[in-house]
Amino acid sequence: xxxxxxxxxxxxxxxxxxxxxxxxxxxxxxxxxxxxxxxxxxxxxxxxxxxxxxxxxxxxxxxxxxxxxxxxxxxxxxxxxxxxxxxxxxxxxxxxxxxxxxxxxxxxxxxxxxxxxxxxxxxxxxxxxxxxxxxxxxxxxxxxxxxxxxxxxxxxxxxxxxxxxxxxxxxxxxxxxxxxxxxxxxxxxxxxxxxxxxxxxxxxxxxxxxxxxxxxxxxxxxxxxxxxxxxxxxxxxxxxxxxxxxxxxxxxxxxxxxxxxxxxxxxxxxxx
Numbered sequence: 001x002x003x004x005x006x007x008x009x010x011x012x013x014x015x016x017x018x019x020x021x022x023x024x025x026x027x028x029x030x031x032x033x034x035x036x037x038x039x040x041x042x043x044x045x046x047x048x049x050x051x052x053x054x055x056x057x058x059x060x061x062x063x064x065x066x067x068x069x070x071x072x073x074x075x076x077x078x079x080x081x082x083x084x085x086x087x088x089x090x091x092x093x094x095x096x097x098x099x100x101x102x103x104x105x106x107x108x109x110x111x112x113x114x115x116x117x118x119x120x121x122x123x124x125x126x127x128x129x130x131x132x133x134x135x136x137x138x139x140x141x142x143x144x145x146x147x148x149x150x151x152x153x154x155x156x157x158x159x160x161x162x163x164x165x166x167x168x169x170x171x172x173x174x175x176x177x178x179x180x181x182x183x184x185x186x187x188x189x190x191x192x193x194x195x196x197x198x199x200x201x202x203x204x205x206x207x208x209x210x211x212x213x214x215x216x217x218x219x220x221x222x223x224x225x226x227x228x229x230x231x232x233x234x235x236x237x238x239x240x241x242x243x244x245x246x247x248x249x250x251x252x253x254x255x256x257x258x259x260x261x262x263x264x265x266x267x268x269x270x271x272x
Contacts, residue, residue: 009128016127022188025181039171039178043186046084046179051187052223054081056250059090060225063143064097067238068254068266076148085187086160089153091144095136101235102139104210105199109135114199114211122189122196160184190221198228205242206233214246224248234269242269 028034058078061067070078079090087093096111103110111132112121143149164180193215202215212232219226219241227240227248241248257263 009130012127012129019123019126019188022181022184025177026185028177029182034174034177036174036178039175042175043178043183046183047187047190048223049081050085050183051190052250053078053253054083055085055087055187055191056223056225057253058082059087059093060097061238061250061254063090064094065236066267067236068258068263070257070263074257074262079149079152083152083156083159084163085191086156086184087188087191089156090149091140091153092133092136094143095140096132098139099132099135100195101232104208104212104232106210108132112195114196118196118200121199122192190218191225193218194222194225194228198226202226202229204229206230208232216246219247223253224250236267237269238266239268 058075059082062070062075062078082093083090100110100112103113105114107113108131111130112125114121116124137144160180164176167175167179197218198213198215199211200213202213202218204213206229208229210232212229214229215226217226218228224240224247225231227242227246230242230246231237231240238254239248239251240246241251254263254266258266
């Protein structure tokens with residue numbers, strides 16, 4: 001898909017309205033009356049729980065690429081953490097990311113084709129109804145029949161609402177502003193930088209068929225996901241930071257899990 005063909009797509013108004021509302025809600029964190037160090041600390045912690053353990057470790061490396069295996073209770077826990085990041089249904093997320101790798105920077109089936117520009121790959125693609133969604137069922141047969149994943153697919157938004165209500169009752173509005181709105185927006189943009197910035201900024205170690213790059217600051221924000229060129233070269237590898245100085249916090253987490261007997265069949269490049 002080129003920029004010209006985007007004009008033919010229909011807006012996904014549900015996404016447009018929800019993303020606008022969440023960004024507006026996050027702006028309330030700028031009000032001095034809503035600042036609370038405990039809320040900020042909990043926001044940072046939940047950023048790691050939902051963005052690090054949930055999206056990066058669970059949804060991406062474990063479920064999408066099957067780079068390691070773990071006992072079912074751990075798998076479900078990590079998947080649940082990812083659902084609290086509120087990045088859509090887990091089956092849709094896994095399917096769209098697998099399609100990104102299959103058609104990376106090539107055509108409309110790559111949902112966030114970086115050839116359409118930074119804005120498109122960062123957020124623009126979510127504002128439209130693209131053709132990739134029709135392909136999700138075909139590439140998620142390994143998880144789509146699981147009742148737990150069906151539950152997370154259907155109820156991720158009500159779960160977030162319940163979480164917000166409990167926060168409000170326990171700690172007040174400032175915690176809702178920070179731990180729900182600000183945290184969601186921070187995790188969103190950190191995740192989206194992997195789609196946009198790591199196809200534009202940084203260096204390339206491997207000659208892949210796409211524009212993926214290794215970007216250190218995205219790696220910092222996403223617990224190791226910024227070593228994206230490495231990932232596209234070895235997409236099933238549990239380790240993304242291949243050089244000693246390419247720090248990959250999620251890979252360290254997997255190593256700890258393996259030492260504790262909570263991760264097995266960890267996949268790595270043959271030469272590494």
